[in-house]
Amino acid sequence: MTAVEMTLAPAPSIDLPTQPRSRARHLRSLLLGLVLPVGLGAAWELAVHLGWSDGRLVPPPSVIFATLWELARTGELWTHTQATVLRVAAGFALGVVAGTLVGAIAGYSSLSRRVLDPTLQALRSIPSIAWVPLFILWFGIFEASKVALIAVGVFFPVYLGVMGAILSVDRKIVEVGRAFRLSGPALVRRILLPAVLPSYIVSLRSGLGLGWMFVVAAELLGASEGLGYLLMDGQQLGKPAQIVAAIVAFAIIGKTTDWLIEVATAPLLRWQDAYGQQAGEA
């Protein structure tokens, strides 16, 4: 309860005359983004507090935080998070490697693109859940089938991103490489790779997003640990707070990993002459 009430308290007035304006503006946009979720949470908390609702099916923030805290205290949260993160990490790694390789081959050679792309596009349109029975038959009910499902989810956005990025590299820039007599591998390393990097990173991020989606699908369909298992367990035992707690954990970890990619790759993209970046620099 305290956590919510602390955020409820009027934010300390922004009194930063010595700070550069960008810092203050950054802080303001951050606070603006928090208005809606914090406001809704506080309103619901109040409604339950005043007895307008019993909050049994939709637990108020305080109960959710208490549940999270309880899960964290017993170490359960850690076990489940670790299981899920490891699955996503393995599936993401596999999917990224495969997607990058196949995407690069399909982007580089038009013959392999004509051979590979139609099949891959057809496979891409299969709903993820449809793979589950097959993967369980192939890889068993333990980790392998889950990791495979996540890898499939990550593969397609990365594949599409890499192929599309290579196809859209400016022919004129490639010609500069040719004029300076770069060999095939040097052309890839010095021209193609840097040129595709921005869209590659975007595809990594959307791949990771799908990875988080697919891990839930995998864990809902039979797991003894993992955040998805917490969801299922919450449903079967009638503990909505635990479900929402697991959802919150998903949101936090998903956002954090996405942010990690963004931060880790930002130095590689400083050269970009993009609208978004200028806004960031201002």
Place this chain on the structure above:
Amino acid sequence: MLALDQVGKTYPNGVNALERFSASIKPGEIIAVIGGSGCGKSTLLRAIAGLDRASRGTITLDGDIITAPHPKIGIIFQEPRLLPWLSVADNVAFGLDGLSKQERTARVTEALKRVGLADKAGVWPRELSGGQAQRVAIARALVPRPEVLLLDEPFSALDAFTRRDLQDHLLDLWADSRPTLILVTHDVDEAVVLADRIVVMRPRPGRLFEEIPVFLSRPRDRASALFEDLKRRVLTSLDQSLDRAVPDRQDKPVSGEAMWW
């Protein structure tokens, strides 16, 4: 010595872009190639650069037949075509792979100083103006010390003032090591101010129409009567090159040529 012998190019779509173009160009000579659209001037330049292969005929530089980009031939495009992920200095150093690090740094520093951008070494290309970016492209093409430098309408995207400035600048840089310059342009002023020899081409198919030698000493005064005369001469030649009734001036009656075709 750059020699072009009966060079022709037909594109896969059947367009005959260049027909029986022959020329021999002495080291240090400055040639301006001028002509209406579709006269094959860019095709010619790309063939010399080794970016496209000629369908017929041969191009040789000091005895080497050119079929792919050659280390002694540099090219400057219409756009700067800098690599946006490399700093200005790294862009200039792009073609200097075989050299030691000190040698590379020394050459890049010197080149940037020569084009007046020493203070821009560390910035990204996006921070340069159009004229500055093209100067970096000139520096990039010159640091490997090419014997032949090809320029494909290099200043056509710039405003008149910057263009003039860069034309003078190019002559300055040329004087350092005196490479052969082959400049494709559609600007008569530019051709007369820079070239020793102006090659006028005519379209459909692209071929040589006339060669006009320029006997003006440098630096050339753009306002002088001689300059104006020469400009008029080039303009008249250009007009005639587009008039189908006028026969090619340089159609030498070579016996073998008819048989070859």
